[in-house]
Amino acid sequence: MQKTSARLLALLSLLQSRRDWPGALLAERLDVSPRTVRRDVDRLRELGYPIVTFKGPDGGYRLGAGAQLPPLLFDDEQAVAVAVALQLATAAGAGIEEAAARALTTVRQVMPSRLRRRIDTVRVTAVGRPTDRPAPAVDTGVLMAVSTAVHDHEVLRFGYRSSEEEEVPRRVEPHHLVTWGGRWYLVAWDLDRDDWRTFRADRITPRTPNGPRFTPRELPGGDVAAFVAARFRGAPDPSPTSGADWPCRGEVILDLPADVVSRYTREGLAEALGPDRCRLVLGSWSWPGLAAALGRFDADIEVVGPPELKAAFAHLAERFSRAAAS
Known part of the structure; x- marks a missing residue:
């Protein structure tokens, strides 16, 4: 990303974080001159962001509301978050599935090719509806590493932690990244155990580089949602349609x-x-x-x-x- 583009992204993020920003404080946070701040504000206005100038002893800027959605500026983690959130919304059961799919297409069109590649790589299957129970956080880098291996059909090498924090090396052919009851799982063919396995993503530590490419095996039953539901039947999932109530x-x-x-x-x-x-x-x-x-x-x-x-x-x-x- 060019230096100017990165600075515009940082400026936009700051304007979104609070209502009013004195110009001098923005210049200090961005480590540029007030003149550069004014020039960058003009560039954002050209992109369609309604930035209002206010006067006074600490005159500065605020981001207005109500404008048409302009071209978007996302960093890598934000792009992944948007893709994941919109894909999970297709299983929300709130009647927004079609709208979420269209929104993902719209967002993808206004992103640069590098971020479109990342969005295209992230493929998540939501099995069952989200729950209110606490779930362990999964690092974005882990989700990207697993998603990339699934997308590229490459053998994934990783350390897998048990509840005692003992890490065991595993080699798998990754097939699907899924969510179940608020947790992330990898569905994969375990090369060392010669069988299908599910792994909690928050316990995975990817190893690099990935192994060789493979031809995907056919999942039992052919449908990942049915496969995971059958494996996890009886696990905490309060959805009345889960068959495990x-x-x-x-x-x-x-x-x-x-x-x-x-x-x-x-x-x-x-x-x-x-x-x-x-x-x-x-x-x-x-x-x-x-x-x-x-x-x-x-x-x-x-x-x-x-x-x-x-x-x-x-x-x-x-x-x-x-x-x-x-």
């Missing part, structure tokens, strides 16, 4: 590998915490029923929550003890 839902840690647990449960989400441990989120129609379903795994169980699930285990333990005594 269980009245009782709990979370445990099992002393078993995630791939072993996944073979015997189609309704839960098993997340690897290490080579021989996994976190499992499962739903059922009752707390005793959920405890019994989890008890079928021949492994030690640590209840993460909620308290009702722990109480159900205690209740079943007493019942089973009486049955064994009789």
